[in-house]
Amino acid sequence: MTRLLFWIALIILVVMAVRSKLRAMTGPGAGAGAAGPGPGPVHAHIEESERMSCCAECGVYFPSSEAVHEGGRDYCSLAHARVAAASRPD
Numbered sequence: 001m002t003r004l005l006f007w008i009a010l011i012i013l014v015v016m017a018v019r020s021k022l023r024a025m026t027g028p029g030a031g032a033g034a035a036g037p038g039p040g041p042v043h044a045h046i047e048e049s050e051r052m053s054c055c056a057e058c059g060v061y062f063p064s065s066e067a068v069h070e071g072g073r074d075y076c077s078l079a080h081a082r083v084a085a086a087s088r089p090d
Contacts, residue, residue, distance in 0.1 A: 050063045050064065050065060051063075051064045052064065053067045053074040054074070055074065055075050055076035055077075055080055056073040056074060056075055056080075056084060057075055057076075057080035057081075057083060057084050058076065058080060060076050062076045068080070068081045070084065070085055071084070071085065071088065
């Protein structure tokens, strides 16, 4: 009889621990009033990744939207574009 009570108590503790972990993963917004199992806050908003460019002067990668275009090349800053333009033979 004692073994049976031990296994029942162990199963109850495991179920409670699993439910606690699942509740923590779904976040504070998903409670008893939630409209069913849905994506948690991690998957709620996925942004599109931006294309990266490499600076022709220093080799640092940066978002293409921040690129300075000079002479058909991409630079990470106006200073690097000027350095490259000054070193180019005209």
